[in-house]
Amino acid sequence: MATKQVLVIGGGVTGCAIAHDLTLRGVEVTVVERGELASGTTGRCSAFLHSGSRYAVTDPEAADECIAENQIMRKVMPSGMIEPDDGLFILLKGDDPAYADQWFQGCADAGITAKEISPAEVARREPLVTREISRAAITPDAVIEALRFALVFAATARVNGAHFLPYSEVQDFLMDADRVIGLKLKNRVTGELFELRGDAVINAAGPWVGEISSLIGIRIPLSMSPGVHVIIGKRLVNHTINLIRKPASGDFAYPQGPQTILGTTSWTVENCDHLRAPKEHITNTLRDGEVIIPSLRKYPVLSVNAATRPLIAKPGANERELSRKFEVFDHAEINGVESFVTIGGGKLTIARAMAEKTCDVVCKKLGVDAPCRTASTPMVSWRRFYVG
Numbered sequence: 001m002a003t004k005q006v007l008v009i010g011g012g013v014t015g016c017a018i019a020h021d022l023t024l025r026g027v028e029v030t031v032v033e034r035g036e037l038a039s040g041t042t043g044r045c046s047a048f049l050h051s052g053s054r055y056a057v058t059d060p061e062a063a064d065e066c067i068a069e070n071q072i073m074r075k076v077m078p079s080g081m082i083e084p085d086d087g088l089f090i091l092l093k094g095d096d097p098a099y100a101d102q103w104f105q106g107c108a109d110a111g112i113t114a115k116e117i118s119p120a121e122v123a124r125r126e127p128l129v130t131r132e133i134s135r136a137a138i139t140p141d142a143v144i145e146a147l148r149f150a151l152v153f154a155a156t157a158r159v160n161g162a163h164f165l166p167y168s169e170v171q172d173f174l175m176d177a178d179r180v181i182g183l184k185l186k187n188r189v190t191g192e193l194f195e196l197r198g199d200a201v202i203n204a205a206g207p208w209v210g211e212i213s214s215l216i217g218i219r220i221p222l223s224m225s226p227g228v229h230v231i232i233g234k235r236l237v238n239h240t241i242n243l244i245r246k247p248a249s250g251d252f253a254y255p256q257g258p259q260t261i262l263g264t265t266s267w268t269v270e271n272c273d274h275l276r277a278p279k280e281h282i283t284n285t286l287r288d289g290e291v292i293i294p295s296l297r298k299y300p301v302l303s304v305n306a307a308t309r310p311l312i313a314k315p316g317a318n319e320r321e322l323s324r325k326f327e328v329f330d331h332a333e334i335n336g337v338e339s340f341v342t343i344g345g346g347k348l349t350i351a352r353a354m355a356e357k358t359c360d361v362v363c364k365k366l367g368v369d370a371p372c373r374t375a376s377t378p379m380v381s382w383r384r385f386y387v388g
Ligand SMILES: Cc1cc2nc3c(=O)[nH]c(=O)nc-3n(C[C@H](O)[C@H](O)[C@H](O)COP(=O)(O)OP(=O)(O)OC[C@H]3O[C@@H](n4cnc5c(N)ncnc54)[C@H](O)[C@@H]3O)c2cc1C
Pocket: 009, 010, 011, 012, 013, 014, 015, 032, 033, 034, 035, 036, 037, 038, 039, 040, 041, 042, 043, 044, 045, 046, 047, 048, 049, 050, 168, 169, 170, 171, 204, 205, 206, 207, 208, 212, 225, 226, 227, 228, 264, 306, 307, 308, 309, 310, 345, 346, 347, 348, 349, 350
């Protein structure tokens, strides 16, 4: 059987993880990305390797997925990719003690280690964090560097033969009746128009999946929900610090290299190009950050960024109530369009699992009988994306 060729739209962590998965199954892959790799949501997300504890009460399925992938990533990522500090969850004095009980139980149910420590131990580990704490726990949450995280998948895929075309914008589909047979693209550096053909096309364009699918009249039920981060120019904490509360705005602070990042907020937009961080989201994030680190204002704000979560929409639910789960849309089944699959929703932490589900669907369509091997295959350094 001739080698199957798949085109992947989007060079965020999802597209890169898909390329890695497919190359291991012997499929030829080309990833097209209109900017640089990870220039969309991936490069500007909080970059927690979630343990799932954040979702232990409100979204147990997401918690299960996160802890499973957290453990797999620790095995297959190259060393040095995951900062060694753990997560620290704190219950502020005055916050709901019953919620904390539910949270500890939720972690236990999901198999997430949440080791209770005393407020005195928090003070020893985190001198700048508030003393207004009644309970605290250490969890296997961690920080990664999002660009490098995506590049590890891309580098491994490239070493295994995948092609990456940055600055290549999808402008339309090539169709043969109801079958997608390729893409029409524009090179955003030279302006050149060109076409690529493939046996299947995967739409992994994050918050832009709806825009892509609308080119052939397909609507994806996606809610585009941006969030803001405020970056402080000094490392003030040693752990990723979350409040033991229902996930809400301004409930975490974490270290990244020499900086501290505060986040995040949420609202909805119709179009996530040219995203701006609303002023009140910045002031509210600083206000909420001060609750966790009271001396915060002594240090400079280096920058602010905003990125958009691609969330699966649910009628009547607000952004915080929408699950961080993902969905694979086989457009042959849903819309009668063959050889076209969209992956929507999800999180960076679970990109590998999202790729596995997507590639299972696509490989079945293509008659490729090869199991997913990404859960046990060690990946190469992100640097090899550039040096081979
Ligand atoms: C504020 C915020 C904080 C978050 N924090 C975390 C966290 O701590 N941990 C976690 O696990 N997850 C987190 N997430 C979620 C996570 O960032 C996303 O789920 C993930 O990065 C999405 O990756 P993606 O590859 O699907 O999308 P993207 O990274 O957006 O990639 C899609 C790509 O498609 C490209 N594209 C768009 N249109 C075209 C076109 N016409 N032609 C070619 N290419 C195109 C874009 O340029 C983009 O690079 C956060 C999200 C937000 C917004």
